[in-house]
Amino acid sequence: xxxxxxxxxxxxxxxxxxxxxxxxxxxxxxxxxxxxxxxxxxxxxxxxxxxxxxxxxxxxxxxxxxxxxxxxxxxxxxxxxxxxxxxxxxxxxxxxxxxxxxxxxxxxxxxxxxxxxxxxxxxxxxxxxxxxxxxxxxxxxxxxxxxxxxxxxxxxxxxxxxxxxxxxxxxxxxxxxxxxxxxxxxxxxxxxxxxxxxxxxxxxxxxxxxxxxxxxxxxxxxxxxxxxxxxxxxxxxxxxxxxxxxxxxxxxxxxxxxxxxxxxxxxxxxxxxxxxxxxxxxxxxxxxxxxxxxxxxxxxxxxxxxxxxxxxxxxxxxxxxxxxxxxxxxxxxx
Amino acid sequence: xxxxxxxxxxxxxxxxxxxxxxxxxxxxxxxxxxxxxxxxxxxxxxxxxxxxxxxxxxxxxxxxxxxxxxxxxxxxxxxxxxxxxxxxxxxxxxxxxxxxxxxxxxxxxxxxxxxxxxxxxxxxxxxxxxxxxxxxxxxxxxxxxxxxxxxxxxxxxxxxxxxxxxxxxxxxxxxxxxxxxxxxxxxxxxxxxxxxxxxxxxxxxxxxxxxxxxxxxxxxxxxxxxxxxxxxxxxxxxxxxxxxxxxxxxxxxxxxxxxxxxxxxxxxxxxxxxxxxxxxxxxxxxxxxxxxxxxxxxxxxxxxxxxxxxxxxxxxxxxxxxxxxxxxxxxxxx
Numbered sequence: 001x002x003x004x005x006x007x008x009x010x011x012x013x014x015x016x017x018x019x020x021x022x023x024x025x026x027x028x029x030x031x032x033x034x035x036x037x038x039x040x041x042x043x044x045x046x047x048x049x050x051x052x053x054x055x056x057x058x059x060x061x062x063x064x065x066x067x068x069x070x071x072x073x074x075x076x077x078x079x080x081x082x083x084x085x086x087x088x089x090x091x092x093x094x095x096x097x098x099x100x101x102x103x104x105x106x107x108x109x110x111x112x113x114x115x116x117x118x119x120x121x122x123x124x125x126x127x128x129x130x131x132x133x134x135x136x137x138x139x140x141x142x143x144x145x146x147x148x149x150x151x152x153x154x155x156x157x158x159x160x161x162x163x164x165x166x167x168x169x170x171x172x173x174x175x176x177x178x179x180x181x182x183x184x185x186x187x188x189x190x191x192x193x194x195x196x197x198x199x200x201x202x203x204x205x206x207x208x209x210x211x212x213x214x215x216x217x218x219x220x221x222x223x224x225x226x227x228x229x230x231x232x233x234x235x236x237x238x239x240x241x242x243x244x245x246x247x248x249x250x251x252x253x254x255x256x257x258x259x260x261x262x263x264x265x266x267x268x269x270x271x272x273x274x275x276x277x278x279x280x281x282x283x284x285x286x287x288x289x290x291x292x293x294x295x296x297x298x299x300x301x302x303x304x305x306x307x308x309x310x311x312x313x314x315x316x317x318x319x320x321x322x323x324x325x326x327x328x329x330x331x332x333x334x
Numbered sequence: 335x336x337x338x339x340x341x342x343x344x345x346x347x348x349x350x351x352x353x354x355x356x357x358x359x360x361x362x363x364x365x366x367x368x369x370x371x372x373x374x375x376x377x378x379x380x381x382x383x384x385x386x387x388x389x390x391x392x393x394x395x396x397x398x399x400x401x402x403x404x405x406x407x408x409x410x411x412x413x414x415x416x417x418x419x420x421x422x423x424x425x426x427x428x429x430x431x432x433x434x435x436x437x438x439x440x441x442x443x444x445x446x447x448x449x450x451x452x453x454x455x456x457x458x459x460x461x462x463x464x465x466x467x468x469x470x471x472x473x474x475x476x477x478x479x480x481x482x483x484x485x486x487x488x489x490x491x492x493x494x495x496x497x498x499x500x501x502x503x504x505x506x507x508x509x510x511x512x513x514x515x516x517x518x519x520x521x522x523x524x525x526x527x528x529x530x531x532x533x534x535x536x537x538x539x540x541x542x543x544x545x546x547x548x549x550x551x552x553x554x555x556x557x558x559x560x561x562x563x564x565x566x567x568x569x570x571x572x573x574x575x576x577x578x579x580x581x582x583x584x585x586x587x588x589x590x591x592x593x594x595x596x597x598x599x600x601x602x603x604x605x606x607x608x609x610x611x612x613x614x615x616x617x618x619x620x621x622x623x624x625x626x627x628x629x630x631x632x633x634x635x636x637x638x639x640x641x642x643x644x645x646x647x648x649x650x651x652x653x654x655x656x657x658x659x660x661x662x663x664x665x666x667x668x
Contacts, residue, residue: 134560134592191530198529198564226468226571226614230532233557234564258468261613275606279595280560 001126003095003185004063006035008052008087012069012080013042020045022097023068026183029158033185035060040079045069054083058090064120066182067096076100084108088117095120097178097189122181123189125201132199132238134280139209140334143241144219144290145273147263149228149256151249152319153219154180156290159319160245161216163328171214174206176235180218190220191231198234206239214331217241223272224264225255233276240280242334243287245327246270250304251295266308287334288315288327335460337429337519338397340369342386342421346403346414347376354379356431357402360517363492367519369394374413379403388417392424398454400516401430410434418442422451429454431512431523456515457523459535466533466572468614473543474668476621477575478553479607481597483562483590485583486653487553488514490624493653494579495550497662505548508540510569514552524554525565532568540573548665551575557606558598559589567610574614576668577621579661580604584638585629600642621668622649622661 007026014020027034027047036052039045047068052060065087071077076084076098084094084102088111096102102119103109112119120126142160144153157173157180164171173180175187188201206215217239221228248266255261264272270286277284289308293301301318309316315326341360348354361368361381370386373379381402386394399421405411410418410432418428418436422445430436436453437443446453454460476494478487491507491514498505507514509521522535540549551573555562580603589595598606604620611618623642627635635652643650649660 131591132561134595136594191528193529194525195527195529195532195565195568196525196562199561223567224613227466227533228530229571229610229613230564230566230568231529232564233567234529237560237563257465260470261468272609276563279558279563 001120001122001186003120004093005033005185006062007033007064007066008057008062008092009034009037009047009049009068010065010083011037011039011043011045011047012067012071013040014045014069017045019071020047020069022070022179022182023047023066025179026066026068029162029183035062038065038083054086054090058092062092064093064095067094067098068182070098076102076105081105081107085111088112088115091115091117093118093120095122095182097122097182099123123178123192125188125193129188129193129197129201129204131196132203134237136240137208138211139213139215140242141206141215141217141239142243142245142287142331143217143236143239144245144247145232145236146219146222146247147224147266147269148222148249148252149225151247152290152292153247156245156247156319156324157216157218158183159324160328163324164214164216164331167328169214169328169331170210170212171216174215174217176202176218176220190235191228195230198231199238202235202238219247222255223276224269226258226261236273236276237280241277241284242281243331244273244277244284245288245290246273246286247290247292249292249295266312286314287330288317290324290327291316291318293318293321335454335456335520337454338427339367339519340396341367341398341400342391342396342426343368343371343381343383343402344399344417345371345373345377345379345381346401346405347374348379348403351379353405354381354403356404356513356516357381357400359513360400360402363496363517369396372399372417388420388424392426396426398427398429401428401432402516404432410436410439415439415441419445422446422449425449425451427452427454429456429516431456431516433457457512457526459522459527463522463527463531463535463538465530466537468571470574471542472545473547473549474576475540475549475551475573476577476579476665477551477570477573478579478581478624479566479570480553480556480581481558481600481603482556482583482586483559485581486624486626487581490579490581490653490658491550491552492517493658494662497658498548498550498665501662503548503662503665504544504546505550508549508551510536510552510554524569525562529564532565533572536569536572553581556589557610558603560592560595570607570610571614575611575618576615577665578607578611578618579622579624580607580620581624581626583626600646620648621664622651624658624661625650625652627652627655
């Protein structure tokens with residue numbers, strides 16, 4: 001699954017800026033993929049791109065309309081359909097990461113077929129993946145892991161890709177969730193793969209590469225999340241990571257969605273991830289800790305990170321506040 | 335998914351007895367479910383049941399024809415179709431655990447529809463499972479785990495169910511693979527569930543129960559298998575096991591299907607399983623070790639088991655040689 005670029009970002013009738021966070025993510029990380037945005041009259045979000053009609057976007061070279069908005073229930077509303085049909089008729093593919101599928105809407109399917117266009121439901125794997133073989137493959141890999149879900153693994157991975165390229169490393173972000181796929185244009189939604197093939201899917205999207213190449217693989221879930229640790233385990237094994245970065249949100253009072261489960265302490269979490277990862281790469285090591293300090297005051301955040309850094313002897317950063325330069329510097333030594 | 339009993343076992347044109355091992359498993363564990371067997375002229379297997387025509391089986395009360403044979407490539411051959419159509423016309427459902435689906439054969443689908451019968455492809459989940467909630471639920475659970483795949487987890491689990499019932503415990507086998515499902519008539523094929531729902535599927539098939547009830551849950555894979563550990567992890571978390579039984583095959587030289595991976599030592603394997611299982615049940619403990627000693631001479635087997643028993647202080651048995659009575663005795667104390 002590879003989306004054609006550049007994109008027209010569809011913000012639809014986003015109720016607020018947060019509802020358009022997928023579009024905002026694409027704009028933040030890859031502004032060069034975006035020819036403009038399309039907003040319906042009721043839209044309250046703005047990604048600071050030129051507002052283009054479908055015709056103007058096609059004229060400007062847009063190849064894919066990306067649905068960058070999440071509305072309540074993940075529903076594709078009737079109001080959107082007219083715009084999407086116009087996009088298909090104008091020669092654009094459509095991509096979405098919603099729970100509800102574009103490919104389940106007969107009107108869109110018929111229209112895409114008629115005009116030779118594609119509908120990408122990036123949440124759902126469009127290919128069969130093999131069972132993982134566990135064989136050592138060339139190239140190097142970094143994987144972000146977390147104390148919990150939604151602690152900044154995607155953001156950290158994207159920041160590491162960008163910084164690594166800036167430092168002259170040969171590096172590619174590898175997406176494992178729908179937002180990451182829409183941002184970089186390819187990948188696999190690991191939690192939607194059939195269970196037998198989780199590790200095999202990751203081996204496929206982060207294949208053998210040149211010895212100096214780094215895959216920066218987006219992690220999912222947490223080994224300590226009772227709902228999703230199976231996904232995390234398969235992802236870790238398939239990654240054969242040389243380097244791990246632990247992601248953490250220090251103010252969370254329990255694991256996301258499961259109030260009975262508290263977060264693991266950092267040391268326990270790192271040991272468990274090393275134990276799991278060492279099955280497929282015995283040389284794995286942590287190269288940094290990424291903390292989402294958005295809920296802390298600046299001095300609190302700095303104190304907290306200094307304390308972690310003293311305890312673990314690793315670079316500890318908030319990618320948003322300080323960038324990930326000090327983590328990426330570790331990679332040159334591996 | 336619940337199959338109607340009793341069964342007619344379809345042995346087809348099984349090349350040898352091993353090709354009919356699913357049928358043999360059903361006959362071994364639940365002879366009371368079987369009204370007879372159906373064999374094509376080329377069949378070289380025999381489950382020691384009465385050979386019945388479809389008409390005679392229907393007459394004898396058979397409700398489901400179970401395909402108990404695996405042929406090369408999992409293909410449903412043309413030679414079988416005539417028999418399967420006759421079974422549907424005679425009022426039987428059909429169940430199979432093959433890779434290829436009954437529901438992908440238009441002739442069978444049309445015939446089943448016409449006669450109001452069902453086609454069960456037990457390998458493929460027929461319902462949506464929830465995301466696991468990790469909430470402690472009533473009742474007790476035993477889970478078999480393994481040093482590797484295919485080391486006797488299903489056999490051990492079925493033996494424990496039978497022995498527990500014999501010792502007066504309230505116990506039910508919970509199937510997590512296609513053969514187990516066909517043997518007991520319900521369950522979920524854990525490795526075929528979408529990755530996000532592995533643990534949730536297990537919470538569903540082993541739900542809250544009375545305090546003195548034991549679910550005996552069939553394990554899958556191994557935490558040390560680089561292809562399948564994600565399935566194993568989700569299964570362990572969803573089980574919330576009170577008791578674990580480690581299954582092992584002592585002559586295996588590497589993990590099944592991956593020659594680069596050696597088996598974990600027993601102590602390491604037990605510690606890893608306890609660490610993973612304790613997330614959803616901190617009181618989990620091992621109650622025994624089940625060794626498949628079929629590749630050892632009797633004295634070798636006895637010596638090996640005595641050595642393990644001295645080392646770990648747990649009952650060590652080969653279910654086939656000694657039964658699992660000593661393991662089940664441990665459950666009364668939990």
